[in-house]
Amino acid sequence: MFIAALPVTLSVWAAETGEWSLAGQEGKCIPLSALTKKGPEFQDIQSPYQLVEKMRAAGHKAEIKEHKAGSRPAVEVRIPSRDLYVMFVKSSACGAN
DSSP, X not given: OHHHHHHHHHHHHHXXXXXXXXXXXXXXXXXXXXXXXXXXXXXXXOSHHHHHHHHHHTTOOOEEEEEOOSSSOEEEEEEGGGTEEEEEEEGGGGGGO
């Protein structure tokens, strides 16, 4: 199953890119602390990889997809059972728009 290999690849990519933010409307960035509105288990999430790992460990199906095209690479995370669909972007790209 190819999805199982993605977290390992992504963890390397995530470590190389530094800090993450959530992509907001009109190109704005939202702090990851906003995830805590969905529940206390989302506290202290620092990367898309960490979110996926935590949700899979809790028994949720978590989908992850890297979007590297363009000037603002992003990582999409989908957790349908928690009604959570978020896009992570590098914090360094937040001021680029």
